[in-house]
Amino acid sequence: MRSAVVVGTGAIGTSIALALAAHGVSVHLDDVDSTAARTAEAMGAGTLLPPDGPVDLAVLAVPPAHIAGVLTRLQRSGTALAYTDVGSVKSRPQHDIEATGGDRSSYIGGHPLAGTERSGPLAARGDLFQGRPWVLTPSDRTERAVLNQALELVTLCSATPVVMDPVAHDQAVALTSHAPHLVSALMAARLAQAAEASIRISGQGLRDVTRIAAGDRVLWSEILRANADAVAAVLDAYAVDLGQAVTALRGLDSPDPEVRKRATDRLDAMLEQGNQGRARIDRKAGGPTADLAAVSVAITNQPGALARVFAAVGQLGVNIEDVRIEQGPDQPEGFVDLLVQREEAPRVARQLGAGGWAVGG
Amino acid sequence: MRSAVVVGTGAIGTSIALALAAHGVSVHLDDVDSTAARTAEAMGAGTLLPPDGPVDLAVLAVPPAHIAGVLTRLQRSGTALAYTDVGSVKSRPQHDIEATGGDRSSYIGGHPLAGTERSGPLAARGDLFQGRPWVLTPSDRTERAVLNQALELVTLCSATPVVMDPVAHDQAVALTSHAPHLVSALMAARLAQAAEASIRISGQGLRDVTRIAAGDRVLWSEILRANADAVAAVLDAYAVDLGQAVTALRGLDSPDPEVRKRATDRLDAMLEQGNQGRARIDRKAGGPTADLAAVSVAITNQPGALARVFAAVGQLGVNIEDVRIEQGPDQPEGFVDLLVQREEAPRVARQLGAGGWAVGG
Structure with a gap:
């Protein structure tokens, strides 16, 4: 990769630009917010001058709802040979691109699994993606050369590529990111009106469970909207388990020994399954590099x-x-x-x- | 306070004994597990010799289900002038004590809000309770001298006393500890059968939300059983919110603009309330000392x-x-x-x- 355009100079876009520039790629920055773009330029992420001809890769670091529109515009002006994005949802942009008549052969969806709690170019770091997974979602039209450009991008950012189907990706992030966000937000919401004494005696467990509930609600509203069906499906299943948990709690004191036993067994099974699910994350974190x-x-x-x-x-x-x-x-x-x-x-x-x-x- | 008996030399009991011993209190240790008791003695937490006469305070650091039985036994043998416990649930032991004919005037419930992820005497630290809240739940029969002994215990452990009604305490911990534990466990349980790729692309948010799901399931089964009604009440309210969240997610794409607007507003309100609830915890953590x-x-x-x-x-x-x-x-x-x-x-x-x-x- 010799040249790239990065559209959107927020924390993610600027981090990508910094990583590419550090590897000698000629990076052209583009943002409707000219202050953000100038800040990114001043950080050494690239130039504000437009490229002379088509670049090797254009990276769209814009909100999911804007991906199809920006892509179609760039493709019409022949900005790049290949296009990718960094949106946290992958099916919806694919549909939007089809609907707006974009060229799917030169596009591959992307989602780097890294983020910062801060936003804007000043939150960018060239090593933000180091060792993190970066999902690529080629469609049935994506050309191999385009996949290769995206793989090179991931490598230059020191991330690990993971190829997935767009729908499978969206289901996976619904399960591991979007549904947990709502689970956390709804738990935190129950504290909004709680007695001060309750807050006062709360501890680290509650702090952990509700940490992500502090997230930017405008951004999260957009993310949930873009992946609503997949998130709803996870939460439906969660709600069934929750209903069973409540039934079990109420059955623990039943006069009927059969009901008591079933309730105890059910609750124990849920806690056990919670242990198992959590252990999978711990294994991932502490485990050896994949063989x-x-x-x-x-x-x-x-x-x-x-x-x-x-x-x-x-x-x-x-x-x-x-x-x-x-x-x-x-x-x-x-x-x-x-x-x-x-x-x-x-x-x-x-x-x-x-x-x-x-x-x- | 000149003398104390600590029954139960796990992490909490031994930590209390270490704090008291460090202040020159004569501490007598008692545990059915003689290895644990000897370990605590070797750590300088006290002596295994029984006291000569009634001590000033007996601290029952035993599981909630055993509090009433141990209390009644100690009271019958005249072990102490005042009694307290460290159980994480407070109404149930009160009822058990009434049911077993224990003397309520010399007893005050207690719950130090501190813990370690490890168990046993080797996990004990004399400063475990430093700056942490320690709830005391006097009943309508508790004598003032008994409250004073408990306040001195809390002070010697460098904790902050918080006086609460037992029922209010149990509702507070249901909201801030027990319900969040199940919310976390049920989220983690959904990962038990998830595709490996989903686990692989999971991040810090999921890790935080599910951390406490790794907790000892035997201990948590006991805690949830002892406070089942209060936990069920919190989860009932949570389930209502969850149902509304799912309805809102499914309404975001409705052909009816009224439905879409309601869905968007509802989801935004939930995220906003999550922000607010979380902010209360952050204020507590970072805020100035109470005036x-x-x-x-x-x-x-x-x-x-x-x-x-x-x-x-x-x-x-x-x-x-x-x-x-x-x-x-x-x-x-x-x-x-x-x-x-x-x-x-x-x-x-x-x-x-x-x-x-x-x-x-």
Whole structure:
């Protein structure tokens, strides 16, 4: 990557620009807020001068609702060879792009899983994404060269690429980010009218559970709106569990020993499942770096070929941890290396082979 | 306080014993687990020898379900002049004590709001309670001398006494500790079966919300059982809010503009209320030390006199931040200084005076 445009010089956009500039990429900054753009320029994130011709990659660091509009405008003026964004929701922009007649072949969705509690260019850091996951969501139209540009962007930002389907991504963040935000906000909301003595005797547990409830409510309203169905689905399931928890609590003192036993067992099972769910996060945090192995698959450079192989692996229930493509974008075909958990690799190779894919060493 | 018995040499009991011993109190340790007791003794928390005669105070650091039984046994053998406990729930033990025929005049409930993630005597620290709130829940029978012994205990542990009604205490911890625990556990439980990719892209927000879900499930099952009704009441209200949140999420895309507007407003109001509730905790954490003023009230040394004045203040919606009693326990009457927020003091004095209490400067 030699040149890039970064649209939106908030904390995320400017952090990306700083990382790219540090690797010698020629970065052009663009923001409707000229103060923010000048601040980013002064921080060494790039230049406010427009590029001479099409850049290698345009990164849209704008709110999700603006992605399709900005993309279509940039594509019409031929700003870049490839386009990506950093929105925290991925299905909606895809639909918007289709609806506004944007070119899907030169676009790939992106979502770096990193953030700062502060906003604006001054909150930016070139190492913000270091070691963090960065989801890429190619559509069935995304060209391989575009995926490669995005993979290079992720690498230059020292992040770890994770390829996902846009819908699967949105369900995942609904579960791990958006629903927890509302769960936390609703708990904090119950404190708004609480007696002062209750607040006074509260401790670290409540502080942790409600920390994210302090988040910018305008931003969160936008995020929840953009992923409303997936969040509602998680909260529906949560509400069923909550109803059972309340029933169990009320059954603990029942005169009927059968009811008491069921209530006790139910409550214990919930606490146990809470332990298990939490342990998965702890394992992720403290665990060793993933032990990965590559499965090489021959693919043609046709729209949808990559998406089909991703889909085939996804149907095996296996997560693609990383992707390396072993050819230039202008070659007619080549190999893609899919990095998966080492113990999954033999099964992936076998099943893809059985499915008609040419699988190499 | 010259002498004390501490029953239960876990982390809390041993921490109390260490604090008392450091102030020259003669501490006698007692635990059915002789290894724990010997460990606490070796740490300098006290002696395993039984006291020669009644000690000034017995502290019951045993699980809530055992408080009434242990109290009755100690009272029958004349172990101490005053008794308190450290259980995290306060109504249930009161009822148990009445049911088992324990002497309520020499007992005052207690709950130090401090804990460690580890258990056992080796997790004990003499400064565990420093600056932490310590709730005391006198009943209408608790003698003033017993309250005074408990206040001295709290002071020797460098904690801040907070006098509350047992039912109000249990509602407060249901709201600020027990319900948040289940809210967190149920969120974590939804991760137990989640796709590995979802866990992989999770961040700090989820980590915070689910931290307490890792708690000891046997201990939490006991705590929730002991305060089930109050916790169920909080979760019922939470469930109503949750239902409205889901309805709002599903209404954001409604074809009816009225429905869309209501949904947006509802969601924004919830996020706003979450901000407000959280801000109360932040203010508590970072805020200045409370600006308190004393209201002096003349009371007789009769059972229930203190409880009546506490109840009268509670009915004004005012929290008693601290209590000082200006006489020895054997004098027939005297003044109690109620420390309240400075701006509340005039109203408290006026209303207590109107209620027939003799209120001094």
